[in-house]
Amino acid sequence: MMLQQNRITCRVLFLSVSLLFGTGEGLSSSTSSSSFATKPTVRLNENIFDGPLPESVDVLIAGGGLGGLATCIGLRNRGIDAHVIEASPKLLRGSTGTGIMISPNGFSALDSIAACGNVNLSESMRSFGAKIGEQHIRMTDQGTGHVDKEVTFGSYFDKYGMDQYNIGWARAHEVLARAVPPEVVHTDCKLESFESMADETTGKKNSAVKVTLEDGRTIATSLLIGADGFGSKVRQMLAGDRKCKTRFNNQLLWNAILPTDQFPNGPLHKEGGVEFINCGGEGQAVLIFDSGEGQTAWYLTLMEKDAPDIVTKAIADETFGGFGPQRGIKSALKEAFAKWPMALECLEATPEDKIFERRQADRPKLLKWSSRRRKGAGGRVVLMGDAAHPMIPSLGQGTMVTWEDAAELAASLAPLSSSDQPFDSKGVPKTVRGFVKRRAKRCAMVQQASREQRMGKPLPKFFPLKICTMLQRQSRMAIMFGHTSPGAKNPAPSASDQS
Numbered sequence: 001m002m003l004q005q006n007r008i009t010c011r012v013l014f015l016s017v018s019l020l021f022g023t024g025e026g027l028s029s030s031t032s033s034s035s036f037a038t039k040p041t042v043r044l045n046e047n048i049f050d051g052p053l054p055e056s057v058d059v060l061i062a063g064g065g066l067g068g069l070a071t072c073i074g075l076r077n078r079g080i081d082a083h084v085i086e087a088s089p090k091l092l093r094g095s096t097g098t099g100i101m102i103s104p105n106g107f108s109a110l111d112s113i114a115a116c117g118n119v120n121l122s123e124s125m126r127s128f129g130a131k132i133g134e135q136h137i138r139m140t141d142q143g144t145g146h147v148d149k150e151v152t153f154g155s156y157f158d159k160y161g162m163d164q165y166n167i168g169w170a171r172a173h174e175v176l177a178r179a180v181p182p183e184v185v186h187t188d189c190k191l192e193s194f195e196s197m198a199d200e201t202t203g204k205k206n207s208a209v210k211v212t213l214e215d216g217r218t219i220a221t222s223l224l225i226g227a228d229g230f231g232s233k234v235r236q237m238l239a240g241d242r243k244c245k246t247r248f249n250n251q252l253l254w255n256a257i258l259p260t261d262q263f264p265n266g267p268l269h270k271e272g273g274v275e276f277i278n279c280g281g282e283g284q285a286v287l288i289f290d291s292g293e294g295q296t297a298w299y300l301t302l303m304e305k306d307a308p309d310i311v312t313k314a315i316a317d318e319t320f321g322g323f324g325p326q327r328g329i330k331s332a333l334k335e336a337f338a339k340w341p342m343a344l345e346c347l348e349a350t351p352e353d354k355i356f357e358r359r360q361a362d363r364p365k366l367l368k369w370s371s372r373r374r375k376g377a378g379g380r381v382v383l384m385g386d387a388a389h390p391m392i393p394s395l396g397q398g399t400m401v402t403w404e405d406a407a408e409l410a411a412s413l414a415p416l417s418s419s420d421q422p423f424d425s426k427g428v429p430k431t432v433r434g435f436v437k438r439r440a441k442r443c444a445m446v447q448q449a450s451r452e453q454r455m456g457k458p459l460p461k462f463f464p465l466k467i468c469t470m471l472q473r474q475s476r477m478a479i480m481f482g483h484t485s486p487g488a489k490n491p492a493p494s495a496s497d498q499s
């Protein structure tokens with residue numbers, strides 16, 4: 001009986017660590033530490049993205065982030081004249097202090113987007129990223145910082161048929177930017193509004209969309225894709241202010257990305273390694289990982305109620321957020337994480353102005369991503385990515401589902417394009433409806449799971465409830481990682497896609 005209880009407890013612990021960051025399962029022995037390969041870091045010339053804005057295009061994508069660029073690549077690979085308008089004067093804005101984890105569903109989406117094109121996006125991401133080898137999880141005591149339990153597990157390959165990679169956000173963005181013809185990306189073009197247009201010759205309503213930019217310029221399109229991120233203007237116009245409320249989850253996040261050799265006592269992780277420390281309290285955690293190219297990404301979380309005084313004051317003053325806006329945050333965090341030496345080393349190694357801080361937040365669930373057929377631009381405006389499903393970054397799935405959106409949009413719209421006929425603009429509203437139907441519920445599930453499973457959240461203490469929570473998380477993970485994008489290889493032969 002005792003033996004059985006112990007086995008169950010081990011299984012529970014194992015499941016809990018494997019699910020903390022949407023990570024896979026499979027206990028493994030340690031891999032040996034090796035030297036870190038620093039790969040070429042030649043940056044793309046920024047000035048190339050200044051093509052003149054055309055009067056009309058088949059598809060216009062508002063937002064040149066990870067979602068907008070991926071969608072543009074997928075559509076252009078299928079012969080559709082897609083252009084991107086980006087609000088920022090620069091497309092590539094350098095480091096955001098963030099690394100992203102590319103899980104098997106993300107690679108499946110990238111393969112689908114890249115099909116029919118010349119650039120192998122998955123291989124490019126892999127060439128810059130770090131293949132996750134060993135993931136090391138420590139459960140520590142909140143009072144002393146002592147390690148109560150430790151678990152190590154490894155590759156996703158056995159379960160999902162693909163490995164997971166970590167890559168810097170800015171590098172992933174640049175990989176996509178390299179695959180887009182520069183003349184189709186228009187920077188310093190902020191969408192201000194859109195309206196429905198009638199056909200000039202037939203007078204038929206809702207035949208196109210007129211997009212007006214902040215500086216008054218206009219552009220006509222058969223389809224406007226709102227890929228304008230968390231604070232989406234397109235979402236606000238489509239769904240109204242009620243669906244654009246910011247929902248904080250009361251958890252704060254500090255993060256940075258810096259050269260691994262900048263850590264005074266050497267690397268804190270092995271090559272391709274992930275280190276996670278649950279600090280034992282509600283929502284306090286440390287995450288450190290190899291993000292490729294000799295860079296280390298780190299994250300610290302705290303609940304707002306446990307925040308140092310200078311942070312509480314900054315939140316009240318509405319000055320909290322962004323890169324290093326406050327003097328003294330490093331020493332305040334050192335005090336809060338005094339019992340966790342790895343957190344202290346991260347803080348020691350990082351200049352204060354390289355630490356990005358944010359209140360974690362999402363927005364209400366939205367299932368109607370497109371404009372209505374009769375009113376509201378005739379089904380010719382649709383959302384994707386963070387504009388459609390902004391989520392808490394606890395499961396590392398925001399970009400993954402955004403790339404799934406891009407893959408699905410490209411595959412759905414492909415039949416409207418042919419080499420000897422103009423783009424079939426009439427087919428857009430129906431195609432958009434099908435796209436939303438296939439995507440919205442799945443993304444709402446991932447958004448909800450990301451909200452429920454915040455970093456460092458303890459499992460229920462009541463044993464049966466604990467087991468149920470574990471099983472629910474495991475099944476959600478199989479659904480997330482196991483998603484196959486159109487035409488791509490199934491990343492998870494053993495996981496059923498229940499979306």
Ligand SMILES: Cc1cc2nc3c(=O)[nH]c(=O)nc-3n(C[C@H](O)[C@H](O)[C@H](O)COP(=O)(O)OP(=O)(O)OC[C@H]3O[C@@H](n4cnc5c(N)ncnc54)[C@H](O)[C@@H]3O)c2cc1C
Nearest residue numbers: 063065066067087100101191228229385386396398399400
């Ligand atoms: C700390 C952190 C860690 C994360 N880690 C991961 C991870 O490990 N894995 C993962 O999958 N995801 C992760 N994510 C989530 C991921 O960053 C987002 O989900 C992803 O960037 C969404 O892409 P997007 O293109 O929809 O939006 P964005 O990348 O935000 O792009 C939106 C673009 O639209 C532009 N724009 C805005 N308004 C306008 C306008 N009016 N007109 C024209 N352009 C406009 C913006 O300038 C921007 O370039 C993380 C997020 C955070 C905050």
